[in-house]
Amino acid sequence: MLSVDRLPPPLSQGLALTALAPMQDVTDIHFMGVIAHYGSPDYFFTEYFRVHNSSGLHKHILRSITENATGRPVFAQLIGESVDDLVRIAVALSHYPIAGIDLNLGCPAPRIYRKNVGGGLLRDPDMIDRILGALRDAVKGRLTVKMRLGFDNTAHLDRILDLINRHHINLLSLHGRTVKEMYHSDVHYDLIAHAVQRVHCPVLANGNVTSAIAAGAVLAQTGAAGVMIGRAAIRNPWIFQQTRQYLSGQPVTTVTLAAVRNYIERLRQVATTAAIPERARVSHMKMYLNYIGQSVDAVGAFLSEMRRAHTETELFGTCDRYLLSDPDQPFALEPYPGLVARPRAETAHAAIAS
Known part of the structure; x- marks a missing residue:
């Protein structure tokens, strides 16, 4: 039986915890393996299991648990509002090697919150109370x-934090924006710091943790037990290793453009198959490259040219020109100001990520 009062041990004792944020359509078994190759976080979280009256255990998400070869614990995330079905799926998942059950109360995608699940539930603390009590x-x-x-304001924040205490939640990952703020506003780190003081469990600070240096600053400002990193880990899979190095006073690994090209090739090999049409393979790779490209060149020329590619030959030819013409040039630790990712779809940005 899993301990309910202790979390799995971190990779480096005495340092802050790190976690890869779950991102729908991104953090599958393949991407988790790629991240682990460059330096695992302390914890992984699955994409969410969508729970309703006819739902089961989605096989492609279950693989992140049953085929987990990262050496790190994986939490299984659920999203839904049906209390009985959330309990049913949670109990079914408890028979698999999971670190715990995670409830999604944060997804900001309109098509999700309109169904009163994910971030939509933040409008209804009474329902959250029922769900957490049953789970x-x-x-x-x-x-x-x-x-x-919160949903469109923080009026319910303290009440929900008190529910976290009442139901003995073991870990809270808190994104410092409301649902309606999506990813556009500043992150309210002061309110994460408030939550750290109010709840009894460890808190992971989430939102705009874009580098190891940013992680250190967020930890200092919030007093959180650790950080959860999402989109920045797509851009820079070395970020968890770099964060441990920075927090322990070691030199931070320098990543070259050649290393980034190797990372892209690894993504290509594990994320696409010949059975998928080329157009779909190109589209899938562009989702990753929209993030990676934010640190390739300051003017965004790589992003602009990459987005115009229609074939794999064009796409990876662009990667070669920008990443291998000066392969020893450092990859920027932070994204260049003004360069933003353009998601493939709503879900790629939304989930429960950074």
């Missing part, structure tokens, strides 16, 4: 929550 009774191991500060 706490049913889950004998760890129960964790990933949430935002």
Whole structure:
């Protein structure tokens, strides 16, 4: 039986915890393996299992648990509002090698929150109380929550934080924006710091943790037990290793453009198959490259040219020109100001990520 009062040990004792944020359509078994190759976080979280009255255990998400070769614990995330079905799926998942059950109270995608799930539930603390109470009774191991500060304001924040305490949640991952703020506003680190003081469990600070230096600054400002990193880990899979190095006073690994090209090739090999049409393979790779490209060149020429590619030959030819013409040039630790990712779809940006 899983311990309900202790989290799995971190990779480096005495340092802050790190976690890869779950991102729908991104953090599958393949991407987790790629991240692990460059330096695992302390914890992984699955894409969310969508829970309703006819739902089961989605096979492609279940692979992130049953085929996990990262050497690190994986939490299984659920999203839904049907109390009985959330309990049913949580109990079914408890028979697999998971670190715990995580409840999604943060997804900001309109098509999700309009169904009163994910971030939509932040409008209804009474329903959150019912869900957490039922899950706490049913889950004998760890129960964790990933949430935002509120739906369109923070009026319910303290009440929901008190529910985190009442139901003995083991870990809270808190994105420092409301649902309506999406990813556009400044992150309210002061409210994450407030949550750290109010709840009894460890808190992972989430939102704009774009580098190891940023992680250190967020930890200092919030007093959180650790950081959860999402989109920045797509751009820079070395970020967890670099964060441990920075926090322990070691030199931070310098990443070259040649190393980034190797990372892209690794993504290509594990994320696409010949059975998928070329157009779909190109589109899938562009989703990753929209993030990676933010640190390739300051003017965004790589992003602009990459987005115009229609074939794999064009796409990877662009990668070669920009990344291998001066392969020893450092890859920027932070994204260049003004260069933003353009997601493939709503879900690639939304999930419960950074």
